[in-house]
Amino acid sequence: MQSPGPTEPFLGARDLFETEHDLDLPVEVTIREDPDSRTWTAHYDDRHVLNISRQAASSAMARPLALHEYSHMRRYEQSHPSHIQSTGEAITLALAGHTVERRTLTQCYQIANHMKDIYADDITLSVAPADRLVAFLESSLASALADRPVDPPTWKRLTPAADPNITAVNAAFALALLERHDCIPDDHRLYDLAHAAADDAAGVDLPAFKRRFRTLAADPDTSEYRRTLVEATREYAIRTGYAAD
Template sequence: MLVAIVDRAGRGGTRKVKAAFEAVETRYAELGHTLQRPVSGEIVAIPIMGASKSLKDRHTLYVSARAVESGLVDGLIAHEVGHMLRTEAGHPSHSPDVYRLIAKEVRIPRAAEAAFGQAFNHVQDVYADDLAFPVFAGADGRRAYDFFAAWVENNATMRSKNRWQNLGLAASNGFAIGSLVRHGLISAEDKLWDRARAFDREAGFQGVDALAEFYAKLPASPTPEDFIAELKRLAAIMTKASTT
């Protein structure tokens, strides 16, 4: 339940966000998912589309002013509510107890920490989107396809000379395409694969195929032990790509 929405960016949009949240909440309820904790919303000036923060007694939804002005605010809200639902359910991907185990058990090079953090965030995104896709993807999935295709195209403009930064972007490409594979929205012949592979070639490594397969095949309901094993596999995929 959305209990408050505040415009901290000074650009309006509270009614639009409230209406979108209520529509998303209704659709989730139809699918059998209901948040147990209250949600407060804030419209803020941030460079990303949005985010959320979950505490034991409440959630906070952050919606960028840019998202409010786009046609994607309901998709953003559906995604963030997916994170909230996973947190409430104690899913390993959203469990602080599991985070502590990850820090102890998953080994990555120091230079890779930012890239691996980015890749791990996308693991969480996969599980949030397993719930959110039926809410925002559209009847034929085209809306989701267009969103992730734009993601891959945007990453192509961000390639740098830093190998690990580029691997972080490759992980984002793998997440985008892997999500489409996971939900049956892309074929093996789709040109989006070519675009992501070209990014890898230009960056001097090969990673997107293994990364896309990783994200596409993440188990739906892993135990904490199985989840940590998956993250070790992710670290191994990225480390291998960095050295080839």
């Protein structure tokens, strides 16, 4: 630990992770005071650094989050294309000749992160039950739908509404990940939430994105992974009408 904070979630996640996998490099945990800090890992030649907010580190999700980040570390050490290939280069290739808004570009990076997460969670779900992940994805999607844009807009809104199109892609990701590992029954509430998300986003083919995420090859080579990311980026930014020539 690089800063004071709870240690049990990280040690518990490590012990569970090591029942099936190993890391070659040591892991440092940095706890940040900003409650809005996202959980993420930085990779260096001699170590990995897991960054997490104190609020998240003290929550019931701390251990699952740590386990997820350890899985990202493992993918990086494996030199998996999803974790070492330049996302920026692939997105630039996908959008060559088109103009997109900064918001849309950010959302394209989010799609790439979903692909990374699927490969990380292929490891996570091989060593841990999916219960908390399912609950987290359900809660996140329900919250995004509750924050859908108001028509007409109201001045009372204090934060930007969730974008319906990326919410639909997020729903596709959640279903794809859980279906990929047979984690939910056919009548799970996530399907109703995803249907509502699809209704709000006429420009997004939710089943197509779900299929893209669910069928990601387990061990793609560099060119195959780049092609998959390029196609997903174009599907979102160009075919939904977000990009202009």
